[in-house]
Amino acid sequence: MNKFKKYIEETSKSIALPLLAFFLAILSGGLLIAFSDPKIYKLWKSPLEFLGTGFASAGHAYLALIQGSIFDGNLTSKNFLLGFYPLSETFVVAAPLILTGLSVTLAFRAGLFNIGAQGQFIFGAIGASYVGFHYNLPPVIHALAAILGAIVLAGLWGGLVGFLKARTGAHEVIVTIMLNYISVYFLLWLLSTQTFLRKGRQDPIAPPVNENARLPKLFGMDYRINLGIFIALGVAYLIHILLSRTTWGFQFRSVGANTLAAKTAGMSVPFVMTSVMVICGALAGLGGAVQVMGSEYALTAGVAGSFGFDAITVALLGRAKPLGTVLAALLFGALRAGGLTMQANTTTPIDIVLVIQALVVLFIAAPAMVRAIFKLKNVKSGTDMAAKGWNG
Amino acid sequence: MSVELRGITKSFGALVANDGIDLRVETGEIHAILGENGAGKSTLMNILYGLLSPDSGQILVDEKPIxxxxxxxxxxxxxxxxxxHFMLIPVFTVAENIVLGHEKVNGFGVLDLEKxxxxxxxxxxxxxxxxxxxAxxxxxxxxxxxxxxVIRALIYNAKVLILDEPTAVLTPQETDELLQVMKNLKKQGTSIIFITHKLREVQEAADRITIIRRGKIVGTALPTASQEDLASQMVGRPVDLTMNKSPAKIGKTLLEISNLTVTDSTGRELIHDISLDVHAGEIVAVAGVQGNGQTEFARAILNLEEHVxxxxxxxxxxxxxxxVRGSLHSGIAFIPESRELDGLIGSFSIAENLILDTFDLAPNAKGLLMSPNTVxxxxxxxxxxxxxxxxxANELVSSLSGGNKQKVVLARELSRPVKIVVASQPTRGLDVGSIEFVHEKIVQERDAGRAVLLFSTELDEVFALADRIAxxxxxxxxxxxxxxISRSDLGLLMAGVKPKVSS
Amino acid sequence: MKKSFVTGSIKAIAAVAALTLLASCSSSSDSAAKVKACLALDTGGVDDKSFNASAWAGAQAAEAAGAEVKYLAATSDADYAPNIKKLVDEGCNIVIGVGFLINGAIVEAAKANPDTKFAIVDQDGKDHGPAGDQYPGAVIDNLQGIEFATNQAAFQAGYLAAGYSKTGKVATYGGLNIPPVSIFMDGFARGVAYYNTVKGKKVVVLGWDVAKKDGTFVGGFSDQAKALQISKNFEQQGADVIFPVAGGLGAATANQSMTGGKSVTIWVDSDGFVQAPQFASVLLTSVVKGVGTSVTAAIQSVIDGTFSATNYLGTLENQGTFLAPYHDLESTVDAALAAEVEQLGADITSGKVAVS
Known part of the structure; x- marks a missing residue:
């Protein structure tokens, strides 16, 4: 009986919490949308119209969010399948995010806070771009070579962090933040050099990557969705295997969960830190490669967008698990793709769109807050306290 | 002043930490509360001191409910x-610490410490x-x-003093002095509630003993009760406190430490020029008051220290x-000082913790892939x-009791082919039953011809196990x-030979 | 308990969805015959008080001529292509990309959607082949490049600055060393040189070397602190007219002009007196890039049915670039100098004076 009650409590908690979080995000986002619509301020005097307009603009905005991320009936006139174009866009945005998110997730599991996915992404993009435009190789081989270029360059860049930490104790957070700056400015400089300057252009854009080095599109030219999403999902599965089934992953997790115990048990902490960061760098770099080879086709100063920083949120949201990271990245991808449509189809300014995205993440990421708002009883905190207090 | 607790019940989630506890402490009485870790002693005292509020029950002071x-x-x-754990600010003087929270200022707004x-x-x-x-x-x-x-409590007119495991941090001499202090306080009419799990101290100082097990009072006793009797009430089954071990059959030298010196990164010496041999089939105990270099010594043997x-x-x-790995696999089993900090990974399962130092060896892994089923x-x-x-096997180690955690460490370390066992404070914080188990295992290892180096700050443990004492x-x-060696002589040695001067 | 949570939430979501559907039906319609002109902005946002703002102002001006206008802002480079696609799908008659980084996406979109007209601000709007290295590029029939000879107005500004300077030193700096930026600096420096030739003076230009095609750059368009530092350095070296070519970073220089009181600022891209009135007291003039004018013109050409792939070049003649009025500082500008600057404009247009 007791077991059954506990089961019910736990399941309801695990399902109810994200739903309530989502509900709160939708509600507060709706308020924001309604109040960002200038029309509404003229309607103070008539409460009914005021509410109606508010509801309408919020509803319209959310509809646009769905139309931009999953399915849009307006696009089906030529071909019903085209209605799923928004879903394909979600995957396009999610692919690099999954990879950078995995980079942060893997580092988390090894007890490292990788703020440097942004810089590693940039180096991956540089590697992929250079191999992509500078050489002329046969199909498939060229793409593989470009990916290899990205992985090697970004892997070294990430490994540097682990090496510095292992050798000198330099904190990875500071090191990665600084390396992010270096990456950004290095990219700016690189884009002004003759090698990376596109012929006839002097603005910071590299030559486009060769056709052979581009990731094949999955559903033809009408969609941007490309092999990148499958690369990302495949790699996520590999990271899952790495963490759960290999001796390397076991060491990573051990060092991450309790460095002292890992060290006492004879694991080499410097080796773990360096190798983890090499892999993390390679993951984020692969994200850069997917972006350059899959959708942008050229290296620009802003190629990394905020993929490296969103990755931190994605990893946290995904509770530092590969599957969670994938789901969080898909949510993020949907929010970003849908956000663009929200801007396009409604009067919601892009800044408010970004705020709503942040709200959704905030509410999902902060279960304690949601619990407090709904005054949910926290089953776990009771036992926590017992463990501490029941010690006599 | 007398204090009475009536029907105190406190639960945390599904756990009932205190279950209808009735307890009466008379004026001028030293009342010991004896129980294993996790029996509910601290919860009860935290309720009496106002740190926790009970689910039900009543507290009476001099027969009046409050x-x-x-x-x-x-x-x-x-x-x-x-x-x-003392609530003192280290860089303040005694007087400053005592007025903390009750500061009075003089007419110039300056802190008045005179009173x-x-x-x-x-x-x-x-x-x-x-x-x-x-000072x-x-x-x-x-x-x-x-x-x-203690002074801080007395200065604010405490008539009932709760001492929570007060001897855990003391040397044997200091313990004796504390017991004397308690007796002096009692003479002046102060009541003392003395929480402990050490039987000898209870017998020495207490007037009455209440034994708590699993949140319930299971009995009361007088200090004249035998240790075996007290222990079995505490544990809930008969306990044999004397370690039956045969005389050591000393073999060849397995561990030979010469001129071992460890410094920290600034060059300050942490341990100095230690030489010690441990033979097959003997237990050498390293005794000493906590913080005299035992930690570093033990870690240095495993090459966990850097400047050696x-x-x-x-x-x-x-x-x-x-x-470290090489040291472990040269044939040393290492039971680290702290199960939680460096012995185990709390968020890992028992199975995973059991392979922390053999995870990549057959049959736990084939190449890079681990074999979860075998594990x-x-x-x-x-x-x-x-x-x-x-x-x-898949239960998380963090949810185990202290004794079972330590058993996981033992199971891991003693299941490898080893010649030497280095055990650091292997029973610290364990209940009587688990201590018994750990001691048996250690003696078994000795009898199997291994060299055992035991680090312990507990005199009882040292005397129970050691063949020689460093x-x-x-x-x-x-x-x-x-x-x-006699208990008192060992106590003096632990204090650095010099008899403790009360200046 | 679990069930009720789930079903409850599903009901709530369903209710919201129903509402959104209702709401979506009510709006959208009445765009029958109007020309729909849409802007794809870059990451600066519509309120950047510079490039994007000018373009949007130009589009709004076209509203009067009967166009329906809208814009989409990007949050990162990755948004350009999806935004343009959205505008095309929405039935925009002309999609104008604002900013050189959007060029690639616009070219792709123009090729994929021959029925929609496109324009790209600050690029030539030609197809340079898959490797981007074919020059001159092929004309794309439905894409018009919009370029500016801003060096004409900058040349005037240089002449004006040289004549205005008491210290004999003037300065300029840029965001990045890229053509749309350096063209201003080059024109400015040449204008100073022209003044020196005409007047036999030796006014020095800090921050741009005409021969080396290099000079002082912030390294981006967002580092206010660095822009301020550069401005302070120029002041310390004695420059009393500073011409920042770094979009919104001009605010840092104008700030220094106000607090230091040792220099005046020449604003860039738009008329600073209008865009940043808080600096009115230190703004000598502005070298205006007529982004708005060009956008209006492009939309007008669609309304009139005269749209062609021939590039638009903003010059002094068509007001695609010009020197803004002196506004508050008019009294400090010598009337003779003002007249010379005016005449210089006419001479540039007539080809009497070469600016490059």
Missing amino acids: IISEPSDALAAGIGMVHQ ARSEIARISKEFNFDVDPD VVETLPVGIQQRVE SGSILVDGKDILGET TNEAVKRITEFDIRSQG VMYRGTIIDIVPAT
Whole structure:
């Protein structure tokens, strides 16, 4: 009986919490949308119209969010399948995010806070771009070579962090933040050099990557969705295997969960830190490669967008698990793709769109807050306290 | 002043920490509360001191019911508490610490310490405490710091004093002094609630003993009761406290440590020029008050320390400078000082913890891929062999009790082919039943012909297990003595030979 | 308990969805015959008080001529292509990309959607082949490049600055060393040189070397602190007219002009007196890039049915670039100098004076 009650409590908690979080995000986002619509301020005097307009603009905005991320009936006139174009866009945005998110997730599991996915992404993009435009190789081989270029360059860049930490104790957070700056400015400089300057252009854009080095599109030219999403999902599965089934992953997790115990048990902490960061760098770099080879086709100063920083949120949201990271990245991808449509189809300014995205993440990421708002009883905190207090 | 608890019940989630506890402490009585870790002693005292509020039940002071919802209520009612971990600010003087939270200022707005000083002097004299009000707390020995806590309680007119595991941090001499202090306080009419799990102290100081097990009072006893009797009430089954071990059959030297010196990164010596041999089939105990270099010594043997000189021969082969892994696999089983900190990974399962140092060896792994089934099957065997009470191999170690956690460490380390066992404080914080188990295992290892080096701050443990005793003081071994040494002589050695001067 | 949570939430979501559907039906319609002109902005946002703002102002001006206008802002480079696709799908008659980084996406979109007209601000709007290295590029029939000879107005500004300077030193700096930026600096420096030739003076230009095609750059368009530092350095070296070519970073220089009181600022891209009135007291003039004018013109050409792939070049003649009025500082500008600057404009247009 007791077991059954506990089961019910736990399941309801695990399902109810994200739903309530989502509900709160939708509600507060709706308020924001309604109040960002200038029309509404003229309607103070008539409460009914005021509410109606508010509801309408919020509803319209959310509809646009769905139309931009999953399915849009307006696009089906030529071909019903085209209605799923928004879903394909979600995957396009999610692919690099999954990879950078995995980079942060893997580092988390090894007890490292990788703020440097942004810089590693940039180096991956540089590697992929250079191999992509500078050489002329046969199909498939060229793409593989470009990916290899990205992985090697970004892997070294990430490994540097682990090496510095292992050798000198330099904190990875500071090191990665600084390396992010270096990456950004290095990219700016690189884009002004003759090698990376596109012929006839002097603005910071590299030559486009060769056709052979581009990731094949999955559903033809009408969609941007490309092999990148499958690369990302495949790699996520590999990271899952790495963490759960290999001796390397076991060491990573051990060092991450309790460095002292890992060290006492004879694991080499410097080796773990360096190798983890090499892999993390390679993951984020692969994200850069997917972006350059899959959708942008050229290296620009802003190629990394905020993929490296969103990755931190994605990893946290995904509770530092590969599957969670994938789901969080898909949510993020949907929010970003849908956000663009929200801007396009409604009067919601892009800044408010970004705020709503942040709200959704905030509410999902902060279960304690949601619990407090709904005054949910926290089953776990009771036992926590017992463990501490029941010690006599 | 008398205190009575009636029907105190407190639960945390599904756990009932205190279940209808009735307890009466008379004026001028030393009342010991005896129980294993996790029996509910601290919860009960935290309720009495206002740190926790009970689900039901009543507190009466001098027969009048009162409500204690925070520590200030308890203080106002004359109940003071000395916690296991002192609540003192190290860089403040004794007087400053004592007025903390009750600061009074003079007419110029300057902190007035005079009254506190004279009060401290008075109490110090009255109870023969020997505490200087102007001494900076961090310069004082632990035993004196504890007295500062006692004075603080007394200065605010505590008539009932709760001492939570007060002897855990003391040397044997300091323990004796504390017991004397308690007796002095009692003479002046102060009631003392003395929480402990050490049977000898209870017998020495208590007037009455209440035994708690699993949140319930299971019995009361007089100090004249036998240790076996007290222990079995505490544990809930008959306990054999005497370690039946045969005389050691000494074999060849397996661990030979010469001129071992460890410094920190600034070059300060942590341990100095230690030489010690341990033979097959014997237990050498390193005794000493906590913090005299035992931690560093033990870690240095495993090459866990960085700046080490000297030599460590394992069966004739010098392993100094080896990797930690190399040291472990040279044939040393290592039971680290802290299960939680460096012995186990709490968020890992039992099975995973059992392979922390053999995860990549057959049959746990084939190449890069691990074999989870083998690992689990092996774990199931160990769980039976070492009697690890759990819900299975996949239960997280963090949810195990201290004793079962330690069994996981033992199961891991003793299941490898080893010649030497280095055990650091292997029973610290364990209940009687688990201590018994650990001690049996250690003696078994000895009898199987392994060399055992045991680090312990518990005299009872040292006497129960050791064949020889090395005494550590300020980073060196000041003497190696046979296990027949008297308790008081060993206590003196642990204090650095010099008899403890009460200046 | 679990069930009720789930079903409850599903009901709530369904209700919201129903509402959104209702709401979506009510709006959208009445765009029958109007020309729909849409802007794809870059990451600066519509309120950047510079490039994007000018373009949007130009589009709004076209509203009067009967166009329906809208814009989409990007949050990162990755948004350009999806935004343009959205505008095309929405039935925009002309999609104008604002900013050189959007060029690639616009070219792709123009090729993929021959029925929609496109324009790209600050690029030539030609197809340079898959490797981007074919020059001159092929004309794309439905894409018009919009370029500016801003060096004409900058040349005037240089002449004006040289004549205005008391210290004999003037300065300029840029965001990045890229053509749309350096063209201003080059024109400015040449204008100073022209003044020196005409007047036999030796006014020095800090921050741009005409021969080396290099000079002082912030390294981006967002580092206010660095822009301020550069401005301070120029002041310390004695420059009393500073011409920042770094979009919104001009605010840092104008700030220094106000607090230091040792220099005046020449604003860039738009008329600073209008865009940043808080600096009115230190703004000598502005070198205006007629982004708005060009956008209006492009939309007008669609309304009139005269749209062609022939590039638009903003010059002094068509007001695609010009020197803004002196506004508050008019009294400090010598009337003769003002007249010379005016005449210089006419001479540039007539080809009498070469600006490059």
